[in-house]
Amino acid sequence: MALLDIQHLNVRLATRAGMVAASSDVNLRIRHDERLGLIGETGCGKSILGHALVGLLPENAVATGKIIYDGENLLAQPEAALQNIRGRHIAMIFQDPHSSLNPVLTVYEQLMEVYRYRLKVPRQSIRAMTVHLLERVGIDAERLDDYPHQFSGGMLQRVMIAMAIAFQPRLLVADEITKGLDRPVKWKIVNLIREVTARRSMLLITHDLQVARALCDRIAVMYAGEIVEIDRTERIFHGPAHPYTQGLIGALPAAGLHPIAGQPPGLTRLPAGCRFHPRCKVRERACSQRHPQLRPLGEDRYVRCI
Ligand SMILES: Nc1ncnc2c1ncn2[C@@H]1O[C@H](COP(=O)(O)OP(=O)(O)OP(=O)(O)O)[C@@H](O)[C@H]1O
Numbered sequence: 001m002a003l004l005d006i007q008h009l010n011v012r013l014a015t016r017a018g019m020v021a022a023s024s025d026v027n028l029r030i031r032h033d034e035r036l037g038l039i040g041e042t043g044c045g046k047s048i049l050g051h052a053l054v055g056l057l058p059e060n061a062v063a064t065g066k067i068i069y070d071g072e073n074l075l076a077q078p079e080a081a082l083q084n085i086r087g088r089h090i091a092m093i094f095q096d097p098h099s100s101l102n103p104v105l106t107v108y109e110q111l112m113e114v115y116r117y118r119l120k121v122p123r124q125s126i127r128a129m130t131v132h133l134l135e136r137v138g139i140d141a142e143r144l145d146d147y148p149h150q151f152s153g154g155m156l157q158r159v160m161i162a163m164a165i166a167f168q169p170r171l172l173v174a175d176e177i178t179k180g181l182d183r184p185v186k187w188k189i190v191n192l193i194r195e196v197t198a199r200r201s202m203l204l205i206t207h208d209l210q211v212a213r214a215l216c217d218r219i220a221v222m223y224a225g226e227i228v229e230i231d232r233t234e235r236i237f238h239g240p241a242h243p244y245t246q247g248l249i250g251a252l253p254a255a256g257l258h259p260i261a262g263q264p265p266g267l268t269r270l271p272a273g274c275r276f277h278p279r280c281k282v283r284e285r286a287c288s289q290r291h292p293q294l295r296p297l298g299e300d301r302y303v304r305c306i
């Protein structure tokens, strides 16, 4: 059985411009001890999907379908139950440390807040636990009383990782955690993520296909709110089945940097038929008429193409 089973998830966001279809009939399983990548162009709904898993959707969101964890549908749980799951079972590493950390608190004070909120233990033990936690992510104990602005981007990302693993969650949702980092720092963070996810599951949301390749067992490709392909990582890179995935791989430097022509559709006005057909190089007449389903294409392989 999967650790997390997303079934027929639809997320709609009410905006002035109309309803944004951020997730459309998403079916996705995250297995035990698996790192699953989620890739796709900007605005295709990756972060909204990630937030749905931790019960942190924006107020204007309406979600239907099921997110099954431990036999329970998270979408049907009251906030109190979700608070118990968040952090302890499913934790998110947020995109931007600068906006997620409080600038007027030292790193120790922020981590203490994280612990104090959950555990009724004396201050002394919290200090020791915090030192231990920071050591796990490669930060010296002597930096404990520094403020966020005294840390580099890579070090702040380590603090964010520490906060996310503080309660040993079974699933980490990591959203663009290497964004904006210099190359060497980025690969150090990748190695740290590999270490801290050695015996847990992760959904890794990223634009960086090389990072996804280095970390993930399987990759799900999202386009205009839909999953269009799921496969084992190496097959995604060596023999992608969906023309959109082929386009993403073809846009990599190693493949000659050929971007996919055109833009993704706005999520308030989706094209009929296959959502990718206006940009697809191999489209046929039926592609503008029939909306393809995600269908199995061999073991562990799914594609949404006619
Ligand atoms: N709070 C919100 N209210 C209304 N629309 C939103 C809200 N948050 C996101 N959206 C819209 O939902 C869609 C999906 O956004 P999301 O942030 O999930 O995309 P993404 O794939 O994570 O993009 P990126 O790669 O740029 O982070 C976008 O069209 C976005 O404009």
Ligand code: NI
Binding pocket: 046, 047, 048, 175
């Ligand atoms: Ni995002």
